[in-house]
Amino acid sequence: MEIHEIRYFLAVCRTLNFTRAAEQCNVTQPALTRAIQKLEDELGGLLFSRERGNTHLTELGRLMQPHLEEVVARTTAAKAQATRFLRLESAHLRLGVMCTIGPLRFVGFLNRFRADHPGIELTLSESVPVRLSDALLQGDIDIAVMAKADGFEEKLRAEPLYAERFVVACSAGHRFARRNSVAMQDMDGETYLQRINCEFRDVLRDQCEACGANLVRSYRSEREDWIQTMVAAGMGVCFLPEYSATHPGLVIRPVHHPEVSREVCLVTVAGRRWSSPVASFVQAIRQYRWPESAAAWLAPEG
Numbered sequence: 001m002e003i004h005e006i007r008y009f010l011a012v013c014r015t016l017n018f019t020r021a022a023e024q025c026n027v028t029q030p031a032l033t034r035a036i037q038k039l040e041d042e043l044g045g046l047l048f049s050r051e052r053g054n055t056h057l058t059e060l061g062r063l064m065q066p067h068l069e070e071v072v073a074r075t076t077a078a079k080a081q082a083t084r085f086l087r088l089e090s091a092h093l094r095l096g097v098m099c100t101i102g103p104l105r106f107v108g109f110l111n112r113f114r115a116d117h118p119g120i121e122l123t124l125s126e127s128v129p130v131r132l133s134d135a136l137l138q139g140d141i142d143i144a145v146m147a148k149a150d151g152f153e154e155k156l157r158a159e160p161l162y163a164e165r166f167v168v169a170c171s172a173g174h175r176f177a178r179r180n181s182v183a184m185q186d187m188d189g190e191t192y193l194q195r196i197n198c199e200f201r202d203v204l205r206d207q208c209e210a211c212g213a214n215l216v217r218s219y220r221s222e223r224e225d226w227i228q229t230m231v232a233a234g235m236g237v238c239f240l241p242e243y244s245a246t247h248p249g250l251v252i253r254p255v256h257h258p259e260v261s262r263e264v265c266l267v268t269v270a271g272r273r274w275s276s277p278v279a280s281f282v283q284a285i286r287q288y289r290w291p292e293s294a295a296a297w298l299a300p301e302g
Contacts, residue, residue, distance in 0.1 A: 001042050003075055005035045006068045012036065012048060013065055016055045091120045093277040096132040098146035099197050100224065101264065102244035106145075109288045116284065120277050128197050136269050142278050147262040149203050158265035162290045166204065166260040167242045167252040171234040177251040184257055188213040191236035193227050194220040200262055204239050207258060 011021035012032075022029040040047050047061035057065065097106075110122070125132075125141055129148050135141045137155060145161070152158045168187070170176045176186075184207055192215035195201070208215060218236055221227050224244065231238055232249035241262060245252050266285055268274070274282065 001039065003072070005039045006071055008032045008035045009039055009047060009068060010065070010072060012055070013057065013061070018050075018055065091275075091277040092123065093120050093143070093281055094123050094125065094141040095281070096125045096127060096135055096141040096144035096146070098129055098132065098144075098199070098264075099126045099222075100195065100199065100241060100244060101145060102241070102246055104246060105243040105290075108291065109285065112288065113281065113284050117277075117280055120280065129199050132267070136267065142268075142275070143281060144267040145264060146267055147199060147264045149200050149262070152265070152267060155270055156267050157270040158267045159286070161264050161266055161285065163261050163263050164241045164243055165254055166200065166239050166262070167245075167254050168237055169228065169231045169240045169245060169250050169252050170237045171232055172249065172251055173234060174237065174251070176237065176253050179253055181254045181256050183211075184208060184255060185211040185213050187211075187215060187237075189216060191216045191218050193218060193230055193236040193238045195224060195227050195238060195240075196220055196222045197224075198239070200239075200260065204260060207260060211257070 008021065008025055008027070011024050012018060015021045015024065018033060018036075019029055022032040025032060036047065043060065043064060045060040046058050047064065049056055049058050113120075114122075125135070127135070129146045132141070132144045132146050133153065133156060136144055147164075168176055168182045176182050187208055188211075190213075194217055198204070205215075219227070219230060225246070227238055228240075228245065228247040228250055230236065232247045239255070239260075240252060242252065242254070266282065268278070268282070
């Protein structure tokens, strides 16, 4: 059963005349008649009774008419939905974001993207890099923004967006707050609040150990907001990516000797064709000019 056969059938239902139905469908009457006969063969009975000057639906024809009308209506609706999607008038995009990326860094871009593509509904999913990678490969998300200390697997394609230094976060009353920057060895003996989901956790630990800095670990949490709140309350210090600080009472200072940084990337599945929403997002984020940090206290000591 093909959609054009159904359309021919419905045209005859409306006109009860094979000649006029063929004209409406822009086909010859023999072609329309053959299509109706093929449809009758598939359904197993006559759909129309054709008498001289009197064409009318059979009982089977009357039974099939509402069902076939629904088929055409659903097909038309599906095509309309596809057209709106391709024109980005009613499209959905699933974006995965690494949970250690601060939202303030992306507000400007997301605001611009929404203004330029008001028809795209964006769903943000937050997780760690391993889970985001799996979600990408399984098709649960369309695209991801994340970083990995040891790089990405071959099945994924990563495009750098911006580099981000790690900083030390402390309270306003901490001794680090009176400095312009903090050497890694100065972390020795500090009470440390561990961000469990930090993808550079092992790198930062190794750098501390290499500099002879022994951290006094106290609290651990998967929640970035909890760690930042406890740091601001003076319960300890932690390492943070410089654009991830969101708590208003937090003081951050860049780390040096050595400096540690990460590369935040736009990640897609290598070789997978992009939908229109994904292609629009990729183009927009590639062209976006990420603002530089203007905080004077982030400048390292001279």
